[in-house]
Amino acid sequence: MDCRNIKGVVLNFTENGYKIGTKVGMIMIGLMSRNQIEKIQRKDLTILDILENTESLIYRVMATNWTICGTCDFRHITKPSVFWCSECDEGLCQECTEHHTISKATREHSTVSIDEYNKLPSTILEITQRCKDHNEKIQIYCNQHDCPCCKKCIVETHNECKEFVDIDDVIKDVKSSTAFVDIEHTLAEISENIKRIRKDREENLTAIKKTREKVESEIKMAKLKIVSYLDKLQEDILSELRETEESQSKLIQKLLTSVQQTEKNVTEYQHNIAKIKQHASDLQAFLVLKQIEHDVEEKDKFIQTLVKNEDLNHATLSWKMSSGVQNFQSSLATFGNIVVESKSSGITIARRKDKQAQIMVMAPSPISxxxxxxxxxxxxxxxxxxxxxxxxxxxxxxxxxxxxxxxxxxxxxxxxxxxxxxxxxxxxxxxxxxxxxxxxxxxxxxxxxxxxxxxxxxxxxxxxxxxxxxxxxxxxxxxxxxxxxxxxxxxxxxxxxxxxxxxxxxxxxxxxxxxxxxxxxxxxxxxxxxxxxxxxxxxxxxxxxxxxxxxxxxxxxxxxxxxxxxxxxxxxxxxxxxxxxxxxxxxxxxxxxxxxxxxxxxxxxxxxxxxxxxxxxxxxxxxx
CATH class of the missing domain: 2.120.10.30 (TolB, C-terminal domain)
Incomplete structure (x- = not known):
């Protein structure tokens, strides 16, 4: 613990806060920063100066210490509080609570058990009945600046303001006011809106999964259709190939049959010529030669005709790929694009209209x-x-x-x-x-x-x-x-x-x-x-x-x-x-x-x- 002394004032620096004290006693200042302490040190202040400068802070720390009885603490007695009085802004032990309920000054004050008070949010527990700047009781509300004020605030910072309301009039029946009802309704409405949004987003997640499965099925189906279509094109071209081969083969076979018959006739003529030379008479040879000569001329014409009509051209089969198939890979670079469509969800967000705040918006005064x-x-x-x-x-x-x-x-x-x-x-x-x-x-x-x-x-x-x-x-x-x-x-x-x-x-x-x-x-x-x-x-x-x-x-x-x-x-x-x-x-x-x-x-x-x-x-x- 770091301990320093300023003209009889002991400043104890602890991990939980800072203590200002003398031989008489110590006060814990949990909200005072090290810079604030050092500023006080540099000014070489007296104990009275320090206490005067930190009076508001000291009060706020004491006020927010709701775990001990404020009345007993003032008498340097430590007792746990069992009730809290918001108007006195302090905790009360059992004994002080009894006195508090019968005292003329405090008998009308409403108290709440510390257990219940402790359930309030920390931001509520930090709110006090006194001005944070002057340690004076808050008495006025400034409509112009939307803030509570003490008497010193009016003089120092609100001296030109005109729209003042007594704080008691402002807070009267606030818990049953339209503003409170509006806030409750608005919170319920926001909660309902959040539920609607959450439900809508969850439904959207489910819908995305379903649409993904649907799109996946559509992609596979598209592929099957393409494959089926390609299979059909393949079958068509193969069928055409077979038919072409068959027709060309028939033509060649027909020509081959004619050539074979001609070849047979020519061979027969060749054998006959040899025999005629050996055994036929000259008259017979002369007359047969004329006939053979005519037949040979016909055979030669047949061969010349084959050459002239290009019937002897060599037939080959090939496949000329269509431009669509040639460009298939380049033109079909992707199977498509996945598109995210943003459509209105149809969800309706509730919104309260014409809200009226009790403090900020005053209803028009009745007229005759x-x-x-x-x-x-x-x-x-x-x-x-x-x-x-x-x-x-x-x-x-x-x-x-x-x-x-x-x-x-x-x-x-x-x-x-x-x-x-x-x-x-x-x-x-x-x-x-x-x-x-x-x-x-x-x-x-x-x-x-x-x-x-x-x-x-x-x-x-x-x-x-x-x-x-x-x-x-x-x-x-x-x-x-x-x-x-x-x-x-x-x-x-x-x-x-x-x-x-x-x-x-x-x-x-x-x-x-x-x-x-x-x-x-x-x-x-x-x-x-x-x-x-x-x-x-x-x-x-x-x-x-x-x-x-x-x-x-x-x-x-x-x-x-x-x-x-x-x-x-x-x-x-x-x-x-x-x-x-x-x-x-x-x-x-x-x-x-x-x-x-x-x-x-x-x-x-x-x-x-x-x-x-x-x-x-x-x-x-x-x-x-």
Whole structure:
């Protein structure tokens, strides 16, 4: 151990850290580097200077030493801690824990057993309640720099910042906040994506092996075909060779037969001439000689004819290789090429949309309902009968579903021609998913939700839910829908999985809206509008039958205000985010006649309201 002395201060350098001490005692500084110690040495500081410079570091080391009781350690007593208090930022032994729970200053503090606390990640254990720069308690959160601050931080480094929030307000209910839920959902989503990717890659490995075996078989088959074809060519040329030999042999044999007969005649003449010379009379010899002379002349002509007609040419057989065979090796340098084709795997990666962080993104503050003003922009013909669903795209497209006609009517911009889509099922409600994709519910007996692409003009997916599905709303990768007696349910857009949100039965023709961490749904039988969280826990129920009766379509603006169709009174009622205030903003005087649905586009601040048949009305919404 290296030991040095600086004006009464002993610095002990050990493998576990550094100790600053005097005769009074020692403090272990595990986080101080050798360079820091040497800097202190060069400054020739006193014990007070050293302790002042290392006060924050000393505190942090003591605070993170959760294995011993902090209160006892301050009294120079070493006792193992059994509980941890995050607010005091120190461990407590059994005796100190009892005092801690009854002391007025600490009785409201929540503690956790050391065993449980020890299970937290090391990065969490290193976080303290005090500023790392000033050893002051963290009290403020700076939104501008996204960091916690103590009072000294405000003065020294954040004196020009304006976006401060009390740290207690920031961390209040953080574990149940939308940000926490979002993180949990995102982690679950990432985990699911990883599983999908792993499964897809494993399937790709299996597919590569299968395709390799298939390609190998194809190569061998190609070789067999080539060999078979070459065998056929060989057989053809050998057959031709045999036929040529046979035909040439026949010609030669025929000529040879004639030559042999001529040779026989000539030989006979030769014998006869000898005998005539010996035994025939002169008259006989003269007359026979004329005959023989004529025959010999014929034989000579025969021989001359053979020479002249090239019948005596020597016939030989040879093989002239075709150019294809000659160039076979050069033109067929390889058996082909192995090509790797990269195609879309078809795997869909889930991605949460419109994430809201509790600290970084603050929801707009509620505004008075009296500040909401609507101005009619245009009136459109909805084309169909019994309009039960509508959706307003940011680019101006309008979609209307006709339950009676089993059709969806698409009204595009003025420059484009509107069109309709016919289905074999009832079409109850429609909801935009992205810039081209939208969902269609199929009502009481449909049992499925259809995902349709506007640009490609084709059905992308059908999710079999096997229950009634009326009103629908989208949040992230989930489609929330009313399933009548089966309650409020949701279906995953990616994998089609289905789960229950609200167990209690929903009314027929109930409509749904989702905003942030809240679900809003109507009940025409009870004349109510209910707000719950995404897990189905009810926050408030609105019922005001003298202004809202037979509520159907519902949608939410960017401030969290709910716009609800009152079918019986032909009106639209807006409800405050807490469900306590309401106001009629549209009525029959504005052209409403038994309206059933509406949709608020938060990007354009426009409200689309559709009557049961005939017309729909597009309003610009302003907030004064």
């Amino acid at each position: 309902l009296d500040k909401i003003e609507l101005k009619l922009k245009k009136t459109v013909s909805t084309k169909g009968n019994d309009i039960t669903g509508c959706s307003l795209f940011s680019n101006g497209k309008m979609i209307f579903s006709s339950y009676e006609d089993k059709k969806v009517y698409v009204l595009t911009t003025e420059r484009s021609k509107p069109f309709k889509i016919t289905f074999e099922f009832q079409t109850f409600d429609v909801e935009q998913i992205d810039r081209s994709l939208f969902a269609i519910t199929t009502g009481y007996e449909g049992g499925r939700i259809i995902l349709r692409d506007l640009l490609e003009r084709k059905t992308k997916k059908i999710i079999d839910v096997d229950v009634s599905n009326d009103g629908i709303a989208v949040s992230g990768d989930w489609l929330y829908f009313s399933a009548r007696k089966n309650g409020l349910m949701r279906a995953n857009i990616i994998d089609g999985s289905i789960c229950e949100v609200v167990r209690g039965p929903m009314s027929g023709c109930a409509y749904i809206a989702v905003f942030g961490n809240n679900i809003f749904f109507t009940n025409k039988s009870k004349n109510t509008v209910t707000c719950s969280d995404l897990e189905g826990h009810v926050k408030w129920i609105f019922k005001h039958e003298n202004i809202l009766s037979f509520p159907l379509g519902i949608s939410v603006d960017k401030y969290g205000n709910s716009y609800v169709v009152g079918n019986k009174f032909s009106n639209v009622v807006v409800i405050s985010p807490d469900g306590k205030q309401s106001k009629v903003i549209l009525s029959s005087a504005d052209g409403l006649d038994c309206p059933q649905v509406l949709h608020y586009n938060r990007e354009n601040n426009q409200l689309l309201v559709a009557n049961q048949s005939g017309h729909a009305f597009l309003f610009d919404v302003t907030f004064k």
